[in-house]
Amino acid sequence: MEKDIHSHHISQQFNAELDDAKTRMLEMGGLVEKQVRDAISAFMNLDSGLAEEVARRDNKVNNLEVEIDEECTLILARRQPAASDLRLVLAISKTLNDLERMGDEASKIAKHSIALANEGGVSRSYLEIRHIGDHVGSMVRDALDAFARFDSPLALRVAQEDKAVDTEYGTAMRSLVTYMIEDPRSIGSILNIMWSLRSLERIGDHARNIAEHVIYLVEGKDVRHAALEEMEAEVKG
Template identity: 65%
Template sequence: MKTDAGVHGHHISQQFNQELEEIKSSMLEMGGLVEHQLGDALSALISADSDLGTTVRAKDDAVNDMEINIDEACNRILARRQPAASDLRLVLAIIKATNDLERIGDEAAKIARLAIELADQGDSSKGYVEIRHIGERVRHMVNMALDAFARYDAEAALAVAREDVSVDLEYGTAMREMITYMIEDPRSITRVLNVIWALRSLERVGDHAKNIAEHVVYMVMGTDVRHAGLSGMEEQVKAELK
């Protein structure tokens, strides 16, 4: 595990230190909002609560605004401070993580829209067990990724990447089950398709959480592991921890 001092230095300019901490705090605050948005979207879907789904969709603008504000703050630091080494990696990682958080917010808004449509289509439990289970796992992944970022913890980031592999396997199983439902009962096709889109959004949330974990590894170690695969990421992190 890394500490703040181990990733970006403390500068003579206290103002620079403050600027770096502020953009990091803003990104983590955005992450908390997105986590909450995702949780509400899942609740709306499982409980067929169209009002909650509408509320989640309305909050998407706030997430978008936060992304813009954080990007602007990062660009100001890049232009005025011209950071190097670990400071530059921190700023770039925040920019990339913020983009992934915005995408998670988009997926939450999609799930909320599907919740409204499914509520209008009537009650059915098909697919909800899968949604609940995968939903809980990807929410935990987002939380783990943000915690790893907050603590500059490459080992914790690696755990997120490992979890994504398991989520992908579970997603594949759930998709096969949904197709079986549609074959057995063609009348359920429209409804089950909406469940499939919700599951697809959750799988994408997991991918974005994994991306954030990869940004943590880059920030801490200076190594780009985006195309290394899980085994390559494990090798890099283990080598750093020796």
């Protein structure tokens, strides 16, 4: 169920500014989610055309971050919000930064897919990209949904999923190292896969960061650097 955690004011303009900043941030999130999805698709299909499109769209993500963050700065300067309104503006601003970083990582995956296509690719190891990519993609979607609905239990689940992604990432990297040892001719291609997996793992980290912003926004507790058990206590408490 969607919660409404920020105050409603006599000034309808203030309400409109808060709602607009949140809406634009979520629209940017939708673009970044598509960037991640398209980067994975380009990698899986060695689609250089799609990969180049992902890289070009990164500028749009960067521009949106600057525009919306400036909007948040103006709200802080003009309205001097307090309590839940202040948390909302700060959470939006911090989320913008995580989304921009996700866009950067998607662009890196796209560039590695181009390099892999130019090398002719390898016959295996795409399974790791697909599996972890699907997992991370779900985390990004759920983190944005949690923000849209002010849903701290869903945000907690995103944070919990990040631990599983880290485990999957470690397993995949060990498998790829073994493959390189068995077939040294594959080293160039496997390195592109490993760097792409690293970018996916980082996207998962940023999704967790957004989840932490949601918990801060809804529960009023800063859970950055907190263990999962501490986060669970804050959300369920």
